[in-house]
Amino acid sequence: xxxxxxxxxxxxxxxxxxxxxxxxxxxPSIWDTFSATPGKVHNGDTGAIACDHFHRxxxxxxxxxxxxxxxxxLSIAWPRVVDERGAPNRQGLDFYxxxxxxxxxxxxxxxVTLYHWDLPQCLQDRGGWLNRDTAQRFGDxxxxxxxxxxxxxxxxxxxxxxxxxxxxxxxxxxxxxGLKNVRYGVEAxxxxxxxxxxxxxxxxxxxxxxxxxxxxxxxxxxxxxxPEDLQAARLAHACANSWxxxxxxxxxxxxxxxxxxxxxxxxxxxxxxxxxxxxxxYLGINYYFRANVRSDGAHGYVERMLPGVERTQMGWEVYPxxxxxxxxxxxxxxxxxxxxxxxxxxxASDDRVVDGRVEDPQRISYLRRHLAAVDEAxxxxxxxxxxxxxxxxxxxxxAYGYERRxxxxxxxxxxxxxxxxxxxxxxxxxxxxxxxGPRAG
Ligand code: FCB
Numbered sequence: 001x002x003x004x005x006x007x008x009x010x011x012x013x014x015x016x017x018x019x020x021x022x023x024x025x026x027x028p029s030i031w032d033t034f035s036a037t038p039g040k041v042h043n044g045d046t047g048a049i050a051c052d053h054f055h056r057x058x059x060x061x062x063x064x065x066x067x068x069x070x071x072x073x074l075s076i077a078w079p080r081v082v083d084e085r086g087a088p089n090r091q092g093l094d095f096y097x098x099x100x101x102x103x104x105x106x107x108x109x110x111x112v113t114l115y116h117w118d119l120p121q122c123l124q125d126r127g128g129w130l131n132r133d134t135a136q137r138f139g140d141x142x143x144x145x146x147x148x149x150x151x152x153x154x155x156x157x158x159x160x161x162x163x164x165x166x167x168x169x170x171x172x173x174x175x176x177x178g179l180k181n182v183r184y185g186v187e188a189x190x191x192x193x194x195x196x197x198x199x200x201x202x203x204x205x206x207x208x209x210x211x212x213x214x215x216x217x218x219x220x221x222x223x224x225x226x227p228e229d230l231q232a233a234r235l236a237h238a239c240a241n242s243w244x245x246x247x248x249x250x251x252x253x254x255x256x257x258x259x260x261x262x263x264x265x266x267x268x269x270x271x272x273x274x275x276x277x278x279x280x281x282y283l284g285i286n287y288y289f290r291a292n293v294r295s296d297g298a299h300g301y302v303e304r305m306l307p308g309v310e311r312t313q314m315g316w317e318v319y320p321x322x323x324x325x326x327x328x329x330x331x332x333x334x335x336x337x338x339x340x341x342x343x344x345x346x347x348a349s350d351d352r353v354v355d356g357r358v359e360d361p362q363r364i365s366y367l368r369r370h371l372a373a374v375d376e377a378x379x380x381x382x383x384x385x386x387x388x389x390x391x392x393x394x395x396x397x398x399a400y401g402y403e404r405r406x407x408x409x410x411x412x413x414x415x416x417x418x419x420x421x422x423x424x425x426x427x428x429x430x431x432x433x434x435x436x437g438p439r440a441g
Pocket of ligand 1: 286390398406
């Protein structure tokens, strides 16, 4: 059912796995600051040590090969490769160079994200994403890494989930830098997307690898057929999905944002929307759940937990059909929709090692059903070129700390012992069979 060139991979992000937060010239990011602030992260957890991947990367990459994976999506930590004055940090660059060279020698394709939320704190001190200049600094950083790492990367990704950086970071304060003002969210989003445009140009001038962006999307269900709930669902869909995709693929922000946040406008200057809508070589889609929403009685919406549905450790509804429906919807709405990679999909469960084994049947079923949903969308004409599971390892799950386990490989944080879960072994067997298939036939 899967074409031989369809890629199966796993994804991680620098701050969630690397640790070594103060080593080899790395300086703090906004997540170091945020997680060190009491009350911001569950249990006071931080990414200071995480999975200690900075020291264990060789064994972790070998794990990818052992699991028969075609591709690996990782991110580069901006504060590791650029110092506080904006100059290159050789030690940091060399770390990623060695890592990418090893992936190449293992025959694993590297999908490299430049910004998975770890803005250097020194840039935050100058306003961060509320300062338009940060988009230019992001372009400088993109230019540096693409000069240094050209030829080692299969595909570049500028931003991971700008929605989360903008909304969770600046409007509701759940993520770093922890600001709580919708106006800030709208401004940050614009500068992030502008940064994507600036970085895309820089990447393309140094390397021929495809360039894309990764966005999170949500399926949305109206709580009832009452007009006000249908309207709430329309606004929730616009906020969750079109706020990022419309500027990238249509060159404009969705009208619904004006209904949702009257009087708040993005700080658009002449030429910005053209820069943002620069053609993409691919689009990365991260999908996790469906939200059930109803009217909040004013012009917004609130979520209501649907009773009696399957959920994960995060409390997120398991709804694979949502992924298929969203992909089909995007194909209809966006004539310029590029080929798609599912760059994240996965689930958290309270996994434990018992006699050397981790049983995670819900994850195996989740994976199967989401892959079937992708397959259906492909059969109905959506071009999907690969699927990355989130995540290789249990890791620092942002505001939830280490309690929520998304890995297909279990991590014992006291010993850093890795144990592949049943889901990892099932995936390995499936990929092994797939590779053997054509030869056997
Ligand atoms: C996504 C993030 C990723 C991970 C998963 C569970 O929003 O991109 O880093 O935390 O959620």
